[in-house]
Amino acid sequence: MPSQNTTGFSPARGSPAFREMEPKDQQMPANALLASCPQVALRIRPLSEAELEEGATIIAHKLGDQAIVLMDPGEDPEDTLRAHRSRERTFIFDMVFDQHSSQEDVYSATIQHLVEGVISGYNATVFAYGPSGAGKTHTMLGMDTEPGIYLRTLTDLFQAIEETRDNMDYSVSMSYLEIYNEVIRDLLNPSSGFLDLREDSRGNIQIAGITEVSTLNAQEIMQLLTRGNRQRTQEPTATNKTSSRSHAVLQVTVRQRWRGPDLAEEVHLGRLFMVDLAGSERASQTQNRGKRMKEGAHINRSLLALGNCINALSEKGGRGQYVNFRDSKLTRLLKDALGGNSHTVMIAHISPASSSFEESRTTLLYAYRAKNIKTRVKRNLLNVSYRIAQYTDVISELRREIEHLKSKIEKQEKNKSGPGIPDVQVTVPPNDAEDESHLQMNKIRAQLIRAFKEQMEMRHxxxxxxxxxxxxxxxxxxxxxxxxxxxxxxxxxxxxxxxxxxxxEEELAETDGEDAxxxxxxxxxxxxxxxxxxxxxxxxxxxxxxxxxxxxxxxxxxxxxxxxxxxxxxxxxxxxxxxxxxxxxxxxxxxxxxxxxxxxxxxxxxxxxxxxxxxxxxxxxxxxxxxxxxxxxxxxxxxxxxxxxxxxxxxxxxxxxxxxxxxxxxxxxxxxxxxxxxxxxxxxxxxxxxxxxxxxxxxxxxxxxxxxxxxxxxxxxxxxxxxxxxxxxxxxxxxxxxxxxxxxxxxxxxxxxxxxxxxxxxxxxxxxxxxxxxxxxxxxxxxxxxxxxxxxxxxxxxxxxxxxxxxxxxxxxxxxxxxxxxxxxxxxxxxxxxxxxxxxxxxxxxxxxxxxxxxxxxxxxxxxxxxxxxxxxxxxxxxxxxxxxxxxxxxxxxxxxxxxxxxxxxxxxxxxxxxxxxxxxxxxxxxxxxxxxxxxxxxxxxxxxxxxxxxxxxxxxxxxxxxxxxxx
Ligand SMILES: Nc1ncnc2c1ncn2[C@@H]1O[C@H](COP(=O)(O)OP(=O)(O)OP(=O)(O)O)[C@@H](O)[C@H]1O
Incomplete structure (x- = not known):
């Protein structure tokens, strides 16, 4: 076990500091691949007033820390004929929270452990999933008195950064966006219009023109988030008075630069996605019409695409199966989180009410399926010992030059000391001309490199x-x-x-008036x-x-x-x-x-x-x-x-x-x-x-x-x-x-x-x-x-x-x-x-x-x-x-x-x-x-x-x- 350092902060596993303390034979390569499965948690919210008023009963019960039983409300215990057709089912998840669990309980059991990974260059994603009104926004954003995952994560992140500042340089930036009706909007700068989602030549997904705010202050970020959240599309629906009609994605990027005692330097880039998905909904239940219905169709379509990706990925660990991330912006954005390089936590939400049985059942099945996904997590190591590499290059170049000059001198000596000719002391020519040409050469080289670099950027x-x-x-x-x-x-x-x-023909008059x-x-x-x-x-x-x-x-x-x-x-x-x-x-x-x-x-x-x-x-x-x-x-x-x-x-x-x-x-x-x-x-x-x-x-x-x-x-x-x-x-x-x-x-x-x-x-x-x-x-x-x-x-x-x-x-x-x-x-x-x-x-x-x-x-x-x-x-x-x-x-x-x-x-x-x-x-x-x-x-x-x-x-x-x- 690594010893505790003086700051009291245990360095993140895999970080240079951690590796220094780790016994040599247990050290992992800087960017080793780790197989990982998403953690799937379930949260059952309390019965709402509306549900109580309509006489709904509680059908979702937590059993221990990991199990939940969903009872079939349509089941008649006395109907022996239907006894074997009961839809009651028990599901096991990594964690189950019920109405007695606090925001702190949810955070510490699901997300807290991801924070140190993000700091040391791993990607992590948390997404809240569930039907409309099941409590996703409550978990992610929370309230002033009971803040949700956003604020808690950021507070811990900045605290951890503060504690390791002596050895590391950090920069943290964040962006906050929403995907509404399949278009991306910047919640920190809504006037920027619709944003493009692009895949660069390395396959990384990027959002062109998104506002990135750099800060090291959790409160400042929270203010930005609250402001951004006011811009988020929310409308009252039959199931939720403040229903979020879009998927909201908060992305926090931590760049950690580690300064070693020698010239070595490592730069790690960790990304944390926190996604509050829009609620899945049944058109029949929400009674949505017009604009709301169109929003609903978009929401369902993207959630369906997400479900398809989860299914494809969970089939035999996703190996060999084509996973179509391109069907929606949401899946394209979450590509890495789902099937690639990310620790992922999914928090599924349900209502315990008997009236929500169908939604709860579907959500549980959906979440259960996600447990089978396998991801391969890798640390994003941007730059290993960059300066050392630079100097090593220079040294080897100089060595080559010395060898070359030596052989030249030897050749000259041989030529001059031919038979009958006395040995002549080799004199080194004056250095001024060489220096000048060297300077000139450096200048040309720099110009050329600049030109090539510029061209390459444009080509990319x-x-x-x-x-x-x-x-x-x-x-x-x-x-x-x-x-x-x-x-x-x-x-x-x-x-x-x-x-x-x-x-x-006699019915002609009737059909004639038919609408298009x-x-x-x-x-x-x-x-x-x-x-x-x-x-x-x-x-x-x-x-x-x-x-x-x-x-x-x-x-x-x-x-x-x-x-x-x-x-x-x-x-x-x-x-x-x-x-x-x-x-x-x-x-x-x-x-x-x-x-x-x-x-x-x-x-x-x-x-x-x-x-x-x-x-x-x-x-x-x-x-x-x-x-x-x-x-x-x-x-x-x-x-x-x-x-x-x-x-x-x-x-x-x-x-x-x-x-x-x-x-x-x-x-x-x-x-x-x-x-x-x-x-x-x-x-x-x-x-x-x-x-x-x-x-x-x-x-x-x-x-x-x-x-x-x-x-x-x-x-x-x-x-x-x-x-x-x-x-x-x-x-x-x-x-x-x-x-x-x-x-x-x-x-x-x-x-x-x-x-x-x-x-x-x-x-x-x-x-x-x-x-x-x-x-x-x-x-x-x-x-x-x-x-x-x-x-x-x-x-x-x-x-x-x-x-x-x-x-x-x-x-x-x-x-x-x-x-x-x-x-x-x-x-x-x-x-x-x-x-x-x-x-x-x-x-x-x-x-x-x-x-x-x-x-x-x-x-x-x-x-x-x-x-x-x-x-x-x-x-x-x-x-x-x-x-x-x-x-x-x-x-x-x-x-x-x-x-x-x-x-x-x-x-x-x-x-x-x-x-x-x-x-x-x-x-x-x-x-x-x-x-x-x-x-x-x-x-x-x-x-x-x-x-x-x-x-x-x-x-x-x-x-x-x-x-x-x-x-x-
Ligand atoms: N665990 C909880 N404890 C207390 N109240 C909760 C809890 N979860 C949700 N609520 C309340 O239930 C209502 C609906 O929750 P919320 O808006 O978070 O749902 P949602 O899943 O985000 O819905 P939508 O998808 O429509 O946006 C809110 O008034 C919220 O305060």
């Missing part, structure tokens, strides 16, 4: 801005997809109504966010343009210096030094480029999935249009030209053969393997991203930026609408009836297109069995052939196999997968649209293709109050649908970040997609054709596979059959 900032822009694009794409989805749904509804009118479908809340939110994101994008682009100009100037200056240098430097040694300096700079630039590439690749992969989704959306629209037009032609008795009919056949044959689906499957498989590859630093990037990035004016979803105003134009209902996707009001005949048999000049049976029938479960199973054995045979043949083939052709075949395997091994579509099949009915669309918003773009493909459960929506979350069962990701989600998709062989790694132009060039990649070798369609009476082998088994089931959408957009059973025949 450019990378950050570029990354921010890409992230904005991804967000924008997601919101635009949500809007486009809704527009499509709206257009389907219009179409459906018109059909209904046809069917029941009301726009869902998330679409309105998406529209708002699109505007915000566009404004942000403009700001960032302007900043970037300015920075690029400055970088160009700096480069110009540096190149002028480069031309001047050879004339000023005379000695070979000096040249060598300068050459090394330039080389070091080059390497640094390369390093930045690689980091930028990596960041860019990750973001583009996310974006690419959205582009694919957009393509799918557009494809469906095209299908609907083609069907409608064919119906119209048929109804009007228009003869279809042969060439057009052939094209039509080809179009549906391609759909039948799933060519597009297969490409998209392959594409998403490539994306996920690329994502893995990025960890291994394999250079490759799909071509879609290249296409997007080539033209910077292009919006990420593949539309020209000029289209945006069009997209957001207001329609006749006064709503902003996506004209590009669904502006055309469908005509009467432009319905989604099955394509009628057309009168053409070709033989009628060949062209008759029947409505596509869905495969039965049995047929799908048979297909899967059949294709599995085909896949096995093919696999054994392939492995033989691969042995013979050269390595290059081997890799190209792999790619084709991946596509075939993925197709062949495709199981019966799960509910999530079904949405990817072109036949997805429109009734699924709203769920799809909502779900997409909650998923990370990059996970979307994986989740949709690989999981069995459809993802959650905000509404779902609101209703079920974060029920654990819903939040838990499917076990299969981590498994790749493409077991062996090769990437490197077929891709042209051409990742280049041309810093000369200070622009990010997206890599060029070329894929060779496998050409499907299905049987020709000739002679078939069905439009969508199956592969020969598959067709056999499908036919045996009496069903026909078709990827075409069902004839009825609402997916009504037998809708098309019921429809009256139109006059022809």
């Amino acid at each position: 900032s450019l990378v950050e801005l570029e990354n921010t822009n890409l992230e904005l694009h991804v967000d924008l794409s997601r919101h635009l997809l949500t809007i486009a989805d809704w527009e499509r749904e709206k257009s389907d509804l219009h179409m459906q109504r018109e059909q209904d009118e046809l069917e029941k 479908p009301t726009e869902p809340q998330e679409v309105a939110v998406a529209r708002e966010e699109v505007n915000l994101l566009l404004a942000e994008h403009r700001k960032t682009s302007a900043l970037k343009a300015g920075l690029e100009q400055r970088l160009a100037l700096a480069k110009q200056k540096a190149s002028q210096m480069e031309t001047l240098l050879p004339t000023q430097v005379t000695s070979e040694d000096q040249r060598e030094v300068l050459r090394l300096l330039c080389r070091a700079h080059e390497l640094e630039v390369e390093n930045t480029e690689l980091r930028a590439d990596n960041l860019c690749r990750k973001t583009l992969l996310c974006q690419k999935d959205l582009v694919i989704q957009h393509c799918r959306q557009h494809q469906r629209l095209c299908e609907q249009l083609i069907r409608g037009q064919r119906q119209l032609m048929h109804d009007s008795g228009i003869q279809v030209p042969e060439a057009l009919e052939r094209q039509y056949q080809l179009y549906f044959r391609e759909l039948g053969e799933d060519t597009l689906d297969r490409l998209l499957l392959l594409h998403s498989g490539m994306a996920s393997s690329l994502q893995d590859a990025s960890v291994l630093n394999i250079s490759s990037l799909p071509e879609a991203s290249q296409a997007q990035h080539k033209d910077k004016k292009n919006l990420p979803w593949g539309l020209q930026s000029e289209l945006l105003p069009l997209l957001l134009e207001r329609d006749s209902d006064g709503n902003k609408s996506l004209k590009a996707t669904a502006s055309r009001k469908p005509g009467r005949q432009d319905s989604l009836l099955p394509p009628p048999p057309l009168r053409t000049r070709l033989t009628p049976p060949m062209l008759e297109l029947n409505p596509p029938a869905a495969l039965s479960v049995q047929a799908r199973k048979e297909m899967a069995l059949g294709t599995k054995s085909i896949a096995r045979i093919a696999a054994s043949r392939r492995s033989k052939a691969q042995d013979r083939d050269s390595s290059s052709s081997r890799s190209s075949r792999h790619l084709e196999e991946a596509a075939l395997d993925s197709k062949d091994q495709k199981p019966n579509p799960s509910p999530a997968e079904k949405r990817w099949l072109p036949a997805s009915p429109s009734r699924d669309r709203s769920v799809e649209r909502k779900a997409r918003r909650k998923r990370s773009p990059s996970v979307t493909c994986g989740v949709q293709l690989m999981t069995e459960k459809p993802p959650l929506s905000v509404e779902h979350f609101t209703e079920s109050q974060l029920s654990l069962g819903h939040l838990q990701p499917s076990k299969s989600s981590g498994k790749s649908f493409f077991p062996a998709v090769p990437t490197a062989s077929k891709t042209k790694p051409n990742l280049s970040f041309h810093t000369e132009e200070a622009t990010l060039h997206v890599p060029e990649v070329s894929f060779t997609f496998p050409s499907p070798t299905w049987q020709s369609s000739a002679g078939s009476s069905r439009a969508p054709l199956l592969p020969r082998d598959i067709r056999g088994s499908a036919d045996s089931g009496g069903q026909h596979h078709s990827p075409l959408p069902p004839s009825n957009p609402r997916g009504r059973q037998g809708g098309s059959a019921k429809r009256p025949q139109r006059p022809r």
